[in-house]
Amino acid sequence: MIDIHCHILHGVDDGARDLEESVAMARIAYEDGIRDIIATPHFHPVFLTTADVVHRKLEELERELERQRIDVRLHPGNEVQIVSAEFVAAHTRSRSFAYLGRPGTHLLIEQRWSGYDPATPEIVERLLDAGVTPVLAHPERHAFFRDDAELLPKLVELGVWTQVSADSLVGNFGAEPQRYGRMLIQAGLVHTIATDAHNVNRKPNLGAGMAVFEELAGAEARSELEARMRSIVAG
Template identity: 45%
Template sequence: MIDIHCHILHGVDDGAQDLDMAVAMARMAVEDGVRTIVATPHFNNVWKVERDTVIAKTKELQAELDRLGIPLSIRYGNELRLENGSFIREALSTGNFCPLNDNPKFVLMEEPWEGFHPDTWDVIEEFRGRGTKIILAHPERHGFFRAEPSLLDRMLATGVVWTQVSAGSLIGEYGVDAQAFAYGLVDRGLAHTLATDAHNMTRKPLLAHAYDAVAARAGAAAADAIRERMRSIAG
């Protein structure tokens, strides 16, 4: 399995606090069946983990995993927050953040937690012009999408956006409302990707249960389709 949203890099944001924790997360992920993780530290106004840091920390972690014989590949990435349109344009012009798997065709982006940003539509067009697919982080956990689902539907209708559903949402770790919304996306074939958004040994890097949940709900073909999308991003 491939995890495209994981705060496994050590000492850079609110994820793994040190190398030992990052290694422990890696061991847990491997035991769950994950073989590739795209490390996605935050790139926002609170934690702006820039490209040079992502690369250096990823190389340090990968070297330690290789030394310990842990069969896990760590790739470059960031979780980019839509602080506003200017923030996104500056990030793109400077190249200070990492797209998913360092591939400009895919970027992991989240909306602000405090509310849907009106610059979203301009940002979508910016990425469309660059030939980039936005992987929208955990929309089921944002109250404004649950309150006004048409916002998400409109984003998906652009053809530029795929959803990334959190594994924990499908088993109720983020509450019944997020769980219901996540399953609604599964039912409509709009749970495009799955990821852990793991931060530590409490917010765990476990993914297998999410695929099991999708297969039980929508069938094995639906789970396989998600796996294919994941491979297109970081396979």
């Protein structure tokens, strides 16, 4: 399995505290059946984890995983918050953040927790025009998507891919994200599943999320979803 959203890099955001915890998360991921992880530290004004830091920390963790013989492949990425249209545009121009995987054809974006940014369609269209597919992190956890039934489908129609979190599907974020996440699967609006793991407690648990997806959408849909996630890391 491939985890496209994971805060496994140590000491850069609210994810793994140190290298030891990063290694422990990788070990948990391996035991869950995950073989590829895209490291996606936050990219917003509080945790502005730039691409050069991502690559440096990634190489450090790769060396330690190799030393401990944990066979998980790591890939660069960021979780870029839509702080504003200008924030995204400026950092796109300066190449400040990392795209998902080495092909660089996808970008993980997230909404602010304070509310939906009405400039989102404009940002999405700019990314698509540049040949980049925006992958929207955990929409099921945002109340504004749950409250406005048309908001997320319109973004999907524009070309956005969604990323629903395994923790949501198994109920770890409460009843409403679980209900909405499962509804999105049944409506055919889920393009990827990821862990959004942050530590050994909020741990990599992709297997549980994929099991829920397959239960609701079927084995063929799961195969299509897995192929979509492979395309992110392989191009």
